[in-house]
Amino acid sequence: MTTVDESELRSFLHEHTPKWITEQEASLRVIAFPLTSELHERLAPFFGDTLADARISSVPMSSPAWYSDLLGRGVDQRDLLDFSNLVAITFNTAVNLLPDAPEPTMGLLFHEFVHVLQYRLLGVQEFARRYVDGWLAGKGFLDRPDLRYVSIPLERQAYDLQARFAAAPDSAFSVEAALQQETATA
């Protein structure tokens, strides 16, 4: 058995995650729905035409099948983000909400659409690379997956904008402009 070191794990995740995201997006889009006109109207002032192509589904999620290969090769389970219990997850244009979770709040949906926009600005490849790097950089939170998760810069950005929305839900701002500004100053 060969043990996978951190740089091998990083390369593996960089290589396999974009493909996994694209596959998840494709299979979810088959069963997903466009936003209701009510939801679209509520969020369009923030997201513009990004919402037109977004789809929402609600099915159980699993982590990638190749996690078991990695575990078999000695990777610490705590180094693999568990996608199966997230209340919501976004694969490019497809937002999936965990069934049996409480009714999603407008704030949660806002957060997920920030991810849709991040994907659109970065592309799937770059989004995945930044997400993986952000996750791996949080090794200090090995036993606190919740903190490790929110320390990922793409997540922090989504939580910050979600908070800005929650603080003033009627003050429209361009999420795209906010993201671009942050990218420019980062």
Ligand SMILES: [Zn+2]
């Ligand atoms: Zn998120």
